[in-house]
Amino acid sequence: xPLSHSxxxxxxxxxxxxxxxxxxxxxxxxxxxGSLLGDLHYTREGIPVLIVGHHILYGKVVxxxxxFAVLVKQGGVPQPGPAGPHGHYTVTALIxxxxxxxxxxxxxxxxxxxxx
Amino acid sequence: xxxxxxxxxxxxxxTAKLKxxxxxxxVHCLSFGPQAGGxxxxxxxxxxxxxxxxxxxxxxxxxxxxxxxxxxxxxDKTYDMKIADTSxxxxxxxxxxxxxxxxxxxxSCNIIHSQIAGFSKNYWELRRCRPKLKKLRKLLMEDPxxxxxxxxxxxxxxxxxxxxxxxxxxxxxxxxxxxxxxxxACKIQGYWRILHFDYEMKLLNHVTxxxxxxxxxxxxxxxxxxxxxxxxxxxxxxIEHILVSYGRKYVDAGEVFFxxxxxxxxxxxxxxxxxxxxxxxxxxFEEVWQQSVPEGMTTRLxxxxxxxxxxxxxxxxxxxxxxxxxxxxxxxxxxxxxxGIREKWTEVDITPYIQDLCAEKQTVGALLTKYARSSMLNxxxxxxxxxxIS
Numbered sequence: 001x002p003l004s005h006s007x008x009x010x011x012x013x014x015x016x017x018x019x020x021x022x023x024x025x026x027x028x029x030x031x032x033x034g035s036l037l038g039d040l041h042y043t044r045e046g047i048p049v050l051i052v053g054h055h056i057l058y059g060k061v062v063x064x065x066x067x068f069a070v071l072v073k074q075g076g077v078p079q080p081g082p083a084g085p086h087g088h089y090t091v092t093a094l095i096x097x098x099x100x101x102x103x104x105x106x107x108x109x110x111x112x113x114x115x116x
Numbered sequence: 117x118x119x120x121x122x123x124x125x126x127x128x129x130x131t132a133k134l135k136x137x138x139x140x141x142x143v144h145c146l147s148f149g150p151q152a153g154g155x156x157x158x159x160x161x162x163x164x165x166x167x168x169x170x171x172x173x174x175x176x177x178x179x180x181x182x183x184x185x186x187x188x189x190x191x192d193k194t195y196d197m198k199i200a201d202t203s204x205x206x207x208x209x210x211x212x213x214x215x216x217x218x219x220x221x222x223x224s225c226n227i228i229h230s231q232i233a234g235f236s237k238n239y240w241e242l243r244r245c246r247p248k249l250k251k252l253r254k255l256l257m258e259d260p261x262x263x264x265x266x267x268x269x270x271x272x273x274x275x276x277x278x279x280x281x282x283x284x285x286x287x288x289x290x291x292x293x294x295x296x297x298x299x300x301a302c303k304i305q306g307y308w309r310i311l312h313f314d315y316e317m318k319l320l321n322h323v324t325x326x327x328x329x330x331x332x333x334x335x336x337x338x339x340x341x342x343x344x345x346x347x348x349x350x351x352x353x354x355i356e357h358i359l360v361s362y363g364r365k366y367v368d369a370g371e372v373f374f375x376x377x378x379x380x381x382x383x384x385x386x387x388x389x390x391x392x393x394x395x396x397x398x399x400x401f402e403e404v405w406q407q408s409v410p411e412g413m414t415t416r417l418x419x420x421x422x423x424x425x426x427x428x429x430x431x432x433x434x435x436x437x438x439x440x441x442x443x444x445x446x447x448x449x450x451x452x453x454x455x456g457i458r459e460k461w462t463e464v465d466i467t468p469y470i471q472d473l474c475a476e477k478q479t480v481g482a483l484l485t486k487y488a489r490s491s492m493l494n495x496x497x498x499x500x501x502x503x504x505i506s
Contacts, residue, residue: 012171015233016212018146020205032148037207037232039125040144041134046215049134056132061214067167068239069160069176070208089178091170092157092233097214 012091015070017098018050020057040099048099059101068095119229120145142218142226146209149231157234159206163242166190179286188242192290195242207235244476247287249295250445253310255284256301262312264351275307300361304353311357317388319358320381322346324410327376334412337363339372379419382409386420387437395436398426421468425458440469447473451487455501460491462498 038052050057071089125143129136151157166176169190178197180186188195212230259273276284278293285292300316301308311319326345327337339359346355359365362381363374385408390396406415417426422440426433438457444450454461454469467480474480484490488499 013210015208015210016214018207018209018212018232019202020207021203022205032152033150035148036120037146037148039120039128040146040212040230041129042140042142042215042218043138044140048215049139051128051132051134056134066161066163069162069167069170070233071158071160071240073156073158091176093208093210094167094170095159095208096167099212 013093014097015093015095017064017068017095019098019100019102020050021102048101050099050101054107057101059099062098062100064096064098069093070095120227122227125227140215140218142213142228144209144212144228144230146230146232149233152232152234155234157208157236159208159236159239160188161200161239161241163195163244165193166242177288179283181284184248184286187245187248187286189286189288189291192288194245194247194287194291196245198241198243199238200241201238203237205235205237206239207232209233246473246475247285247291247295248445249285249287249291250441252281252285252287252292252295253299253441255281256299256308256310259309260312260315261302261304261309262315263318263354275309277306278308281308300357302353302357313387313391316358316361317384319350319354320362320384322349323355323358323362324381328411334376334378334410336368337374337376339365339374376410378413382413382415383419383423385409386415387423390424390435390437395427395434398433398435401435422471425465438469440472443469447483447487451501455488460493460498460500461488462496466499 038050041049041051043049046061048059048061050059069091070093072092073089125145126136129139162170170176174191177189178186179189186197188197209230209232211228213228255274255276259268259275262268281292281296282289287295296308299310301310303309323337323342323346326332326342327334330341332338337359339356342355342359343352359374362384363376365372365374367373382405386405389401389405389408402415402417409415420435423437424435425438426435443453450470450473454466458465463480463484466484470480470483473483484499487502489502490497490499492498
């Protein structure tokens, strides 16, 4: 079955990839859906700065030599088993850029408020 | 969760001791979308050209039955798919802007609430591979066409349309259509068919006998006259098909002619002779073979590359049928099979039987280096198996 365009005749959406070290886990038990990750800023020089919880991550913008296509499986989870993905997929978006955060996060030391 | 406000963002910046003056005014507040943890999204790394194809609106197809490794096919190429693990987390974010995009649009929103659509620790990697076309011939050989007077029960046949083949063969459409041409398949009543060899030879014989009786030059065989003279014996489509298979079509003064392909005709006749026994005395075979081909054609052993093998070590020398298309498609299995047939091969002898294994820029030499071991035998370089033959 072909990987069809989700948007039909429209142009494919361009998304961005964020590459982080480590795991992403929900703060409370339960699903990640709806929960905040953090704030993404850029310096005036174009360096991405990600504030996640009590950490600051500095990264860089990378143009991907080999872009990615984002596939969404129709009706169920794609099983990357030994034989490969089977089933009907849709190409939802293309990713040509990634924000790579490889430096060790800097912890944010919360300012202790002065006693009045 | 409530969306973050500018005040909250600024407070976080202050806590983090980041100076807003050193930052672009816009901020992305990232949160996980409703489907993010579902695992329904996955990443496919695109080889050069595929991205452009997708943007141009072309489709990519994943092909493979449950017992086959999946391949990805573009319009004209085939790729193996493999999972690549990274140690990092990859999050995919729609609507996330790069610094260039933000700078290009000064009016862009101060706060961009972006939802992470999904995340993954791995992605699919592609590697260009040879299309898996052996199955094509196998499917069509399930029911070779042996003429309109076939005695076969038509209800028990397995026949394939183009769409059937596209869903069953792990190759791109162009590669499949090209291969159908290479194996001289033809469409009969909407189904792709391969002719039964005996029927094919019968048709060829009609044509060569007609060429002989009409004294036509082999390079100028008229289509119309063939159809007229032979139309009563065989279907016209079949007569034209055999001319297309064994000749080169051209037009001269508005009329269609065929330049008959000497090598292909000689090769087919050799196959017809060789398939009747396990092996033949070489010199006897060469004599009979030359006598069997049409007047004006010359037989040469190099016409039989990939079809037959000469055994120069036997006394007298012999020749036997060995068709490359009957051998395994997988590289290692092909070499195992060849070394099972003969322990040591010269490069000249083995080349026709491994040529089709070469990847895009691979040479026969590279294959031999990888899958065989070389040694000298009577001053000649020969190749044998890397592993002990059981």
